[in-house]
Amino acid sequence: MTEESRTGSRKSGQIVHVRMDANFFFERAVSALERLQYDKALKYFRKAVEYEPGNPVNHCNLAGILSETGDYEGSNEVLSRILSEVDETMTECYFYMANNYANLEKFEDAEEALVTYLEKDADGQFLAEAEEMMELLQYELNRPAKVGRIKSLQGQTEHDQARSLLERGEFTAAVKQLEKLLQEQPDFLAARNNLALGYYYMGMFKEAMAAIEDVLRRDPGNLHGLCNLAVFIQHDGNQEDLQVLSDHLAGIVPFHQEHVFKLATTMGILGRHEAAYGHFKRLLKDDEVNFDPCLFHYAAVAAYNIGRYQEAEGLWKQAAKRDPESEVPAFYLERLQEYKAGKLWAGPEQISYQYGLPFEEQLRKWEKWGGGLPDQMKQDPLVRSSFFWGLRHGDARTKLQIIEAFSQIADSEVLEALRAFLMEPEEEKYLKDIALFALRSLGVNDPLPIVLEGKTETVGPGYVSSRLPVWKPEWQAVLDEAKRRMAKRYNLMQLHDVETLWVEFITLSYPDVPSVSHLGGWAAALEYLTAKLHRRRITFEEAAKRYGVSVSTASRCTKRLDEVCGIKEKMNAMFPSG
Known part of the structure; x- marks a missing residue:
């Protein structure tokens, strides 16, 4: 072999030197693997480790090829060395070790390694695979696995519970759970988005804005955060900022169904009904979508709001077919017929995307029924949200109606909302008297703080006037x-x-x-x-x-x-x- 062939090749009078480093051997190893030359690949991965012993990826590659060649014990020795000497945060090594132990039919050891992976790994990269392996181990060991807390799912259960609370209209409980969760996991953006919505549903606008701004500081492109921000800005009335953000959202074409649905409803709320209609129609054409009746209602509302009345009618009929017990599709179909017949109604004014009767219609029905609040209204999260919002932002008559409704709902959410109402410095004394009376009627007999004329007082139980020394x-x-x-x-x-x-x-x-x-x-x-x-x-x-x-x-x-x-x-x- 000539000197030239040993040191490189001559090209245009130059010698190209081969850099013998970890990357060189890594590339040779990958090339050998592609040709199924495992012996060569193993040799090159060993050299890569020698040249760069502090890089845990090199060690993992070596462990992987050892496992591929059937040397499971050798693979686990390397994986153990990574955790003890190189990088203890490489928690995926425990998952690889569990695989090796399972191949060696050492199922107890496999279970121990797998449980360690689940309890230490925060990312959950192999969570689905770990769950499958756990089923296998349970079968082999003939007993349940000894799994404690799955770190990658830490907070997920609590978040799912809080989301269910929001969907049921139990906003105060949801907000408390999300606030606690975020103290432990401040970067849990889905939880922070839902916290913002919880505040918003309760009428706590400043808190909602602060929460959503926190989301976007951490992730400026977060679609849920941007959509929520747009809705909040619309409430705030800043038309210039709203136009900029609305135009930005109009140019987004999401891939995931969840994002398409979120963007569609947001564009509808913002009055961009043409864009909303396009997104909803896209969802209805997707064979994998669960065709919930509310989706047909949303699409019908978008169609109506852009003047496509025939399509709106067909979509509301589809909603009625899928949800025959709901009065919502029938209500809008009836009003649509009235409008088409020339009678006055909302059209061509805009109608709400909420899958429920308009709030004003709910109140009219309630008054018609003699003040008795039906169970359906008590449990409807949209109605409850309207009540919480109206108690903070409605006129005096609306607030009186809502306090009356709260006295009939009578759950812990209501009691907390009424207690908070007593502390609002801008509310009228008469309204606070009614709220206090409602609390007492619902069995709240402990001393209650109340803000009157800018001062906080404590009102005890009973009906005794402050000017009376006795109450017989x-x-x-x-x-x-x-x-x-x-x-x-x-x-x-x-x-x-x-x-x-x-x-x-x-x-x-x-x-x-x-x-x-x-x-x-x-x-x-x-x-x-x-x-x-x-x-x-x-x-x-x-x-x-x-x-x-x-x-x-x-x-x-x-x-x-x-x-x-x-x-x-x-x-x-x-x-x-x-």
Whole structure:
């Protein structure tokens, strides 16, 4: 062999030197593997380790080729050396070791290595394969595997639970769980996105914006984060920023179904209905999509909002076919027919993408049913979200209706929302009185903090005015009797007025409070005057009969209440004649 052939090749009078390093031997090893020359590959991988002993990838390659050639014990020696001498964070080595042990039929050792992998590996690169191997080991060992906590799934269970809470409308519980999860795993972006949505559903707009900005600081291209931000900016009213972000989103064509759906609904909410319609139609053409009735509703709304009424009708019919018990498709089909017949409706105004009746329609139905909130409304997460949002951002009438609804839902979410409402410094005192009354009616008897005129006070249980040194049992008995008889026929605000009227009467009369030996007479008077205040039809005969007293007793007690509290004057001020 000439000197030239040993050192390189001559080209244009130059000698090209071969750099004998780890990369050189790695490339030779890969080339040998492609030609199925395992002996050569093993030799070259060993040389790569010699040249670069601190690189764990070289060691892994050597372990891999040893395993390929059937030297499972030799492979595990190399893998153990990686973990003890080179890089202890290479947790995938435990998975490779488990494979080797399984091939050696050392199933106990394989299980130990696999459990270690699952408990130490944060990325979960081989999670699916590990689950398959675990099934094999359970079969071979004839017992369940000894798996403790799977690190790569750490927080995933909690996140899935929180997401289910959001879907059920249990926003407060979901937010608490997500806040706790993010303290432990601050980079869990899916959880942070859902936390932002939880805040938003509860009407906590500033907190929602802060959470979504945190997502985008960590991952500026996060599609869910960008979509959520666009919806939040739309609420904030910054049209310039919204236009820029909306245009950016309009140019995105996602690959994954989940991203297509998220972008479609977002574009619809932003009023980019043509783009939304295109994404929804794309989903409906995908054979792998689960054709949920709400998807047909969303596509129908998009079609309607761009004037494709015939397509909208067909899509709502598809939704009705898949969800025959829902009143939503039927509602919109009926309104569509009214519009096509020339009657006034939303069209050509825009309609909401929510798979539910419009909030105003829900309230109208509720009032029509006499104030009794149907179970379907209590459990509907969209309705609950509207309630939480309305309690923070609605007008006074809407807030009163929502507090009334909350008194009927009566779960822990509601109690917490009402407690928080008492602490809102800008809310009217009357609304807070109603919220406090609702809490007491729901059995909350512990002292409650409340902000009044900029100061935080603590309100204890019971009905005692701060100006009264005592509250006698017989006074309470009158109030209890009136509320017991009125409970199913009067709403929360009216029951609150009964209490307010009686406390006012006792307070103004004190210490010369009349005898209340005729408990039924005073209770009848309270109902009679409350009914009149709310323009409800009632006679002395009806009130007297209901409480088992004479008409004269009911009339006498009513007259005394009116004299002390000036009810007729208040009514004349509220409802002037003419």
